[in-house]
Amino acid sequence: MEWSAGAVARMLGISPTTLRTWDRRYGLGPSTRHEGKHRRYNEDDVARLKRMVELTESGVAPASAAASLTPAGDPDFWAAADQLDAARMRRVAVSLIARHGVVHTWDAVLMPFLVELGERVSSASCGVEVEHVASGSISDAMRVSGVALGEPAVLLACAPDEQHSLPLDVLAAALAERGHASRNLGARVPAAALVSAASRLKPRVVFVWAHDRVYAEQVPLDRLEGTPVLVAGPGWDAVPLPGEVQRVDALTTAVETILNRI
Incomplete structure (x- = not known):
């Protein structure tokens, strides 16, 4: 059998808004697609959602509950x-x-x-x-x-000498999924280049990744004044941050924080 979103919401005793949020944030959406029609929930989809409801009602955080419903590896x-x-x-x-x-x-x-x-x-x-x-x-x-058109609202960059740029690709794709374009400068962005790019693009948010403190300490945070700056990665663990700079520790947090600022 297959059900519409409204039918599933009534069946589970949750609001359609909650159902849409779980689809958008955690991928707990309908699996069945019919050309020219809305997507439909099948029995497996509903079973996962029932378990999601059980977990959240027992006090499990929605993100943790959703993660437990997908195998931890493929x-x-x-x-x-x-x-x-x-x-x-x-x-x-x-x-x-x-x-x-x-x-x-x-x-x-x-x-x-x-x-x-x-x-x-x-x-x-x-x-x-x-x-x-x-x-x-x-x-x-x-x-x-993750491809989104339009002027980039977010500037993504690795710290100088930081070669691990995968987190930037993931964040860019997550933002594009929400319809927001970003400019990704990639790995090993020199301090002067980051400042120059921020000055030219005038983004709403600058995001900088570093997995080592040595790299994080090279980021010219004091020269990025006037633009909200988010930093992420274990390299920032013990680095003192100016009051206007915010650290985020998870992809979900980074996406939500950025969306609240653009």
């Missing part, structure tokens, strides 16, 4: 990674994003995959090549999935 993605099959990894990631959205796919599948892969590399002292190919494939999937 067997197809792991198989493709083990074979260094970049094209297949990209296809799987794009498919997951289309079904569940950027934020949920990242939080529930891709980030846990990268964490586990990193632990394997650390413990076995091998597998770095898998990590590199997987990261590249995920970046490609994010760029394919």
